[in-house]
Amino acid sequence: MINLTINSNPVAVPEGWTVLQAAEKLNVRIPTLCNHPDLCVAGNCRVCVVEQKDARTLIASCSQPATEGMEIMTNTLKVRNARKHIVELLLSEHRADCTKCYRNQNCELQALANEFAFGDHLFLDLVGEHEHLIDRTSASIIKDDSKCIRCQRCVRTCTELQKVSAIAVSGKGHEQKISTFHDRPISHVVCTNCGQCVNRCPTGALTEKTYIDHVWDAIYDPSKKVIVQTAPAVRVALGEDLGYDPGERVTGKLVSALRQLGFDYVLDTDFSADLTIMEEGTELLTRLKKALVDGDKETSLPMFTSCSPGWIKFIEHKYPELLPNLSTCKSPQQMFGALAKTYFADNVKVDPENIVSVSIMPCTAKKFEANRPEMRDSGYKDVDFVLTTRELAIMIKQAGIDFRRLDTSNYDSVMGESTGAAVIFGATGGVMEAALRTAYEIVTGKEVPFENINIMPVRGMEGVKEATIKIEGCLKEWSFLEGAELNVAIAHGLTNADKVMSAVARGEANYHFIEIMACPGGCIGGGGQPIPTSTAIRQNRIDAIYAEDMSMAIRKSHENPEVVAVYKNFLGEPNSHKAHELLHTHYVERMRY
């Protein structure tokens, strides 16, 4: 242990801890800005400087390792003056139109300004020195350099967590900025739209593109029927933006709030998550049969899940040679969209022309996905507008809804029925678990051999998880699988995805089925979720997801009565011609930069 003092209070910390961590242990708050619990230390904003006895300069507490005998002071006049200067400098470069800003009241720079730099500006305004164009080219993300404070959290997110490197630092001195390859628009680089950078941006420099006003217009247009679907991960995170602690499940209130906002039908993406399991599970079993029984060399294994549009764009850019391995299933959002303007429209007898289909997603990449040209199989744009969890919270506030006092209510039907299997789509490993619950039962007629059908090996926050499921007691038509060991892998966060993909590309992986989610923790850590984020917050949301699963009466996708009905009345059977037409898609190869 290392012994040091902070503000004269002794503290002992393990070797390798920083001064900042030591201070946290003593509950001494040191302000930070470029620091983020998910990212490596940068030490570039200098807001966290503190005084070390006898040192020539102040030290950055986030990057300074604690050493034996150190005497640290966190609140001397010297420190306060330096911090004030630093915050004032950041403000002088920042276009502070706070009242109009998407991040107003949830901005780390604003919070620091409140503490250190209220009153008159100390320095000259430098905002006008730079010509900042706001990049609105992406369907998902808006990049406004005039609000950027160069903390490089986004760059670290994009390279460390996501291994995408769509954004990087360019230029030096006064021309230094966060840029893209050759300064191209965000829409024309490898950006996967995952929005992880948005989650970690301390200011309003990176935000999602918002469609709130479009949705209000639709709601108030009497000629339109506006239907809304809500993704599994939204119900365990929305509360955070409305004053609840992370991990609070607000499903029933969420439904009530959507009704109060004026949506005509409040439906559940869970329904189409279950549908995805039917389609994807069948696709997997078909591929296995083709490969193992028919000896078809063309069949690509392992098969990859395709629910995460950030992941889809990643593989399209970085591993196009592996696209045949990607399940052809659309994501639940898009399956829902395709059915909304066909099956659902028939059911409620509304002209699909007059349906506006909105989805509430934990995700920014879903905005891009909904705009893909492939996503019009209903004959219309399948999903018209995608809102993030954060945008929904804003709408709820705009409408003056007292969320805490709302009663709970249930989703509408059809396409509002959920199962525990669908709910766990929101957590890393959830799609895998849901698929195994169903596929195992299709093949053997029995439940998966895990206590309470909780397949623990595929759960958890480890970056890459592996599991092997032995298939025993097959029904006759699946006897070719008897005794087979199904090897599965699960990765979340694109850096982990990249690890798995490079192993697959090198031919070094013997998996059959791989689940990939672009975001850390899966959808609950999506780029559209409430800010801030951290491992602890994501863990709370995951715990809530599994609690929700356990609370459901039905916990297997194939038992969802509405799913049974949609096959019986509309689609025929999984992977039928009609299902292929509406629920499956194809992918495109994209450039690598």
Add this chain to the structure above:
Amino acid sequence: METRKITKVDLIFEHIDPREVLVKAYKLGSEGIIQEMLDSGVKGRGGAGFPTGMKWKFCAAEPEPEKYIVCNADEGEPGTFKDREILDRVSYKVFGGMAIAARAVGARRGYVYLRGEYKFLMPQLLMELDGFHKMIDEIGYDFRIEFKLGSGAYICGEESALFESIEGKRGEPRNKPPYPTKCGLFGKPTVVNNVETLVNAVIIIKYGSEKYRSMGTQFSTGAKVFSVSGDTPTPGIYELELGMTCLEFVKEFGDGDAKAVQVGGAAGFCVPRKAFAKTIIGFEGVPTGGSMKLFNSSRSMYNVLHNYLDFFAEESCGQCTPCRIGTQQLLRGVEAVKRGEMKSAYLNELVKLAETMKISSKCGLGQSVGNAFNSIVENFREEIIY
């Protein structure tokens, strides 16, 4: 305080038999070399003035088997051109210093990080390096040197940014600690020294630490190559013992009308006439990487300051707040005062800002902007305002 008269010496550029020195160093071995370096009192000639013997000792003590020697030949400080001259005339001594350092710390590979603009020296240097490699092989050294070309950013002369650049990344300084002797190039223990420091190692091994220490002063032993420029009838490169006063220097090199000397380039200090007599050029007074620029009374110190600030606002790597924005604020701030848009009292705010930059910037660049700024503003305030 001990001072020296102007004393010209000729050690850096004198031709010697490198084999003899390298054989001697080889026999001395790690401990012997490090002891000589420690005893000599030599401090780094790249600007920061860290005791070279200590640096080598720290690196030698690291258990990691893979280590590197890096020669910093980025020479980006405005007004310095001595490293180019050294490489041009006695590159074998630079290589020799690297081999001695390698022997001292146990490194087998070395890099010379050469300023991009000095590319024209490469063909000649590579030829000489070939011969050098053959020679040290015969003596028994297990050491190879490679060249890396810089790409014109001043910040890449900062040692950790230089490592990043050699590693193929964007040249940005790293957080310290860890220091290079523990975790440097490719994450391995590394000795990085200025061109001239390495030549000094050859001199120390050849003549012994005692003789070396007899030059200069107690805190600034040895001699140093100065790049003299500005308002002087005799610009050029001079090797002088350390420890002379600024007054001595100006008497020797000035044009009779010197009002200030900028010691140490943009990152250094401006010494005004009234302080010439009491300012020692050396580590006990104002240190310098070699740049000595004289200004006579025809010069506008506002323009001098403006040039430096322009330089820093452009050459800051931009990663840390005090430096990236502070340099712009200082530049725009003096402009605004000059134009009368800000009151002259605003200069006091800027001086305070420069102090903050000194103590809170991440690397030596941001930390040294205040040297020139404050010494010029304090001594030539009227010239800045009017």
